[in-house]
Amino acid sequence: KMAKPAVYVTREINKEALDILNQSCTVSSWAGSGPVPRAELLKNIENKSGLFCLLSDKIDSEILNKAGPNLKVIATMSVGYDHLDVQEIKKRGIKMAYTPDILTDATAELAVALLLATSRRLLESNEEARTGGWQAWSPFWMCGPGLKGSTVGIVGFGRIGQEIAKRLKPFGPKKIIYYNRSEKRQEAQEIGATKVSFEELLAESDFISVSCSLTPETKEMFNEAAFKKMKKTAIFVNTSRGGVVDQDDLVRALESKTIWAAGLDVMTPEPLPLDHPLFKLKNCVILPHIGSACIETRNEMAVLTAKNIVQALEDEPMITELVV
Template identity: 60%
Template sequence: MVHLITSNTAIKFLRFNTSRLKAFSTAMMEKPEVLMTRCDIAPNVLEELKSRCKLTLWNKESAASRTFLLENIPGKSGIFCFLTDKIDKELLDTAGPNLKVVSTFSVGYDHIDVKECQQRNIKIGYTPDVLTEATAELTLGLLLCTSRRLIEAHEEARTGGWTTWSPSWMTGPGLGESTVGIVGFGRIGQSVALKVKAFNAKNILYFNRSEKQNEAKITGAVKVSFEELLKQSDFIICCCALTKETQNMFNIESFAKMKRTAVFINTSRGGLVDQNALVDALENGTIRAAGLDVTVPEPLPLDHRLFKMSNCTILPHIGSATIEARTAMAKLTLDNLMNALEDKPMPAQLKL
């Protein structure tokens, strides 16, 4: 038996389902509104972000202005940010209730008010692991540049200071048979220890909030107190996060406990160091030398006293600056952002 549908019934049926189809298509086409505070990342990641979001972009290869952030954050569902952006209470208040995620292109998160995000149920994504090797490589390179005076030597060769070979000229301490102290024994600290071991360091000490017994076995690193590490180490390498507890942990008292021959290296955060105390320590011979990839502020003013010291090597915060690491950081920041917006598990969510 064939059932005939009247023309009016058919028309109503088609109208109803067309309407539902349009509604479904509209819902599928809606994209989350996202604020991004830089444009100089891997092009393929940026293009994917543009295709998946309604993107408001700071279209310059520099840090976004505070005005841009405050003017463009209202109503956004997510923010793709960098360590140069201050994600504080004022910005979160301005964002409003739609903000679901702050995804930062960094392993550090001291530029984010974590407590405020927690109170508002805003997820935070970050980029651990992917920059470990790049930062550890740079740390060792900076240590060698500082201790073996490579930049000083280059300048002497370039400007005519190199006139003849001399047995005592441009000498500095080597890593072989030395004691190396690592403050912060997380992923980066452990990788630094492994690389230092390859240079035949005699002892590797570490200071960390928790015992890392299994991880330390690989290099034979020994956990000691902060004070003991300062007293015993020939090289002191800072690999810890910046928190309220670690702010200015390297101060007048800390430098005074170090050997006068000690070389201090910081590739973590500038806020870990009281820079005035460091200047005094270098000028007065309290320690031999320092190598810094991070400072306060960044960039450091050109007339800063540290730039005038031959025993201080300063780099422009390039710890993770390998092509591979920065590309992986961009992809992980994107994945954290989109997964949070789509209510999926984030690959690297900061546990609040």
């Protein structure tokens, strides 16, 4: 009988996913808290056939060289894959897998929650109520812009962007506009959204929600010039990748009230250092990258990642192969 293929898992994962891997593979994993240190990953990837990784694991030529010719599949427990050097992986004939679709609802839900928390100043209000800021009745205190009658702009009208648009529709915006690389005409028609240029989206939106992937084209597309084109009353929400924002420019835009407020589930770096200027701003809501953090969703993501690895190692088609 042939030896079971060796798989390395860069984090402690749920039993259900681990059981799937254990059935046909020899599994070793990083058991420390937090992300696997780079040196540890380099040491452990040697001679492995499969790699189960996360977005904090940068997979580049150095890792691939260290892995050697046995490595057949890299599966990431995420829909985003900007942490993988996909061209380099592809060149070496290593298969890739990711977790699209199953996290779309959870992430869209979080984007809506973050948008409302930012516009209606939920955290600031909660803080005031607990610390004595809630005093005599004052009708214009803790006000923020409402969605009714507003223009909502979605940047990145893929699976997640579309679901965000659908969820915001019942709040009664006047218009939903989007900016996307491809047309998405059919989807837009069904949802009732209109494609515009990036400049138009910036100028017209009361709420901007970002759900595009991080690529060389989208890198730091939200910079000083972009923030200046936005309304002074604009709410900016990002649930995609911190890298789409020039974060120093965002800090300045928030400090100078060039825009009204921002809600961020993603930033640079993650975790954001405690002394970062973003933490000093009342008009910024910061979440620790919890977009897909629904219990069911994260379990499904790990299970899907494990199944993809097993399938690839058995030369079966993967459920969600990443094709670039």
